[in-house]
Amino acid sequence: MAHRRCTKAGCSTAAVATLTYVYADSTAVLGPLAPEHIPGSYDLCRTHCENLSAPRGWEVVRLPEIGSTPPPVPDDDLLALANAVREVGMLPEEIPATPVTGPADPADQADIVVLAEKRHLRVIADGERPRG
Known part of the structure; x- marks a missing residue:
């Protein structure tokens, strides 16, 4: 600096x-x-x-x-999200389902899978809809 x-x-x-x-x-x-x-x-x-x-x-x-x-300049959340999405695009077709945890109703989360995680950000997909 x-x-x-x-x-x-x-x-x-x-x-x-x-x-x-x-x-x-x-x-x-x-x-x-x-x-x-x-x-x-x-x-x-x-x-x-x-x-x-x-x-x-x-x-x-x-x-x-x-x-x-x-203080150091914090990483931009948008940049972190873009990097996470980019990494998902490089993953193999078969992505293991990881259940999302959180305060939401567990019944609503049954069909959601986590594709990638980066710090506090997640890329998720609906398990019933085709990806791609």
Whole structure:
């Protein structure tokens, strides 16, 4: 990850926090440095974080963990689902039936088979309908 600099004019110190404004709530939110630059937000150094003030009538919310390492960018669920579907297409014709477990009525699940699982996502098929 490239190090980002404070966006305050004339400051070249490394940024440690991201400032965003919630105009509807008249709130300025100062939190840990975002993993990526967010349009409309400001990256600030420690000094500018400590000296931050908001306009009259606005509230400043300071989230914990400022200056800590930003969290990794999470994997996209849509990408994980696409990969699971792609893997199913590469599987042999005969897929062993794995019953789906969950809060649904067991009678409704009798004809459902799990084709593939990837983390918390499942590719399922109706056992009565032909696949392909």
